[in-house]
Amino acid sequence: MILVLVEVTPAGEAVETSCEALTFARDLSAAGGGVAIDAVVVGRPDDALVGELASYGVRRVHALTGSAYDAYAGAAWAAGMLAVRERAGSVVLMAAGTSRGNEVLAHAAARTGVPMAANAVSFGGLSPFTVTRQVVGGAALEEMQLGQRPAVFTVAGHAVQATPADAPGAGELVVETPDVAEADLVARVVSTDEPAPDLSGALKSARVVVGAGRGAGSADGFGEILELVDLLDASLGVSRVVTSLGWRPHHEQVGQTGSRIAPDLYIPCGISGAIQHWAGCSSAKAILAINTDPDAPMVTKATHAVIGDLHEVIPAVNAEIRRRRG
Missing domain, CATH: 3.40.50.620 (HUPs)
Incomplete structure (x- = not known):
């Protein structure tokens, strides 16, 4: 049994x-x-x-x-x-x-x-x-x-x-x-405090996640990424370096010290794919990586990859989505 x-x-x-x-x-x-x-x-x-x-x-x-x-x-x-x-x-x-x-x-x-x-x-x-x-x-x-x-x-x-x-x-x-x-x-829970609101709930349950890493360039470099998130009705997930630099809030972080996700599609943009990040996204059913480095760990592990600058690739993708939707 x-x-x-x-x-x-x-x-x-x-x-x-x-x-x-x-x-x-x-x-x-x-x-x-x-x-x-x-x-x-x-x-x-x-x-x-x-x-x-x-x-x-x-x-x-x-x-x-x-x-x-x-x-x-x-x-x-x-x-x-x-x-x-x-x-x-x-x-x-x-x-x-x-x-x-x-x-x-x-x-x-x-x-x-x-x-x-x-x-x-x-x-x-x-x-x-x-x-x-x-x-x-x-x-x-x-x-x-x-x-x-x-x-x-x-x-x-x-x-x-x-x-x-x-x-x-x-x-x-x-x-x-x-x-x-x-x-x-001897070791037991003796009191419980109300937790802070879990702002990562939407990210953990999202069927499509667009990821962004250091390749975004700065806190102001997320415009086209957020547009893609909106076009795909997706959630935004970021790497640890992005939150460490203060570009995005921690509840958006994917990885060993962030959220673990299992979407149908994960699109990591400008994310090298360090072990800590891979621990949070390895359960994705399909991964489409966008990166300038063809040897980046995320690219080698991805289902599909586009080798290029995310600031050039993503605007083209957004434009094609808008064109197809009329």
Whole structure:
């Protein structure tokens, strides 16, 4: 059985990356002959959440309840998940590759004495079980065998697209109240402040993103780039150097220290493609790079490339789009 930790938003919905992990689990289940998929959530879910998880093929929803789970504590969540695993007989423990997912499963792996693979993007053979995972900020891939049981790993964000199952699972709710040791509550959330508004939401969910780097030249060099953004109904994403120079705000930054995007089309203009930036855009389905350097990393990794000055190429592209639209 596959057991997946599902994180829940304040509104009571499964977070998108957890839905992606459930989709990944479903593919793994199919490869293994239809192994059952159960989910673990912290707190008692409402009927809508149980129904949502069932739509992704979940057989049972194990709800961890009790005062020990009132606030986030990675070790306590791991203890609860392992208690469910012991009763259900899970051979695979999974979560989304978020900060919490990685922490909880690291605790679970350490307690069971097995290795953990973080940020998997695909799986290979089942005997021994092998996953391919992102390393070096997503700049490289590593193949890792998880021959021991349980197999413990997290799924990188946007490794798969969250897709409901053709046939929903039973979605049976099982309320659990596992014991938690005091030691597991030493590191826990004790207070929460309201976060600043997340201005990067539109960028993270955009289907088309136009990127701009040092090649823009200055804070005043974004005119034609912003026009292309408008013509394509896209979002603007920039490299770290652009925000470091103060040309554009940080919430537009794409990369390891910015937003990770997965658009249908990414058009990086004047961006060399350093490892940190590639970590944020490598999940794009197609990349059209515009750069003067044919050997730039972004150009060599792109689906298509135009070698030229963005200040010459983009105005021509804008003019052609306007012409075709009449």
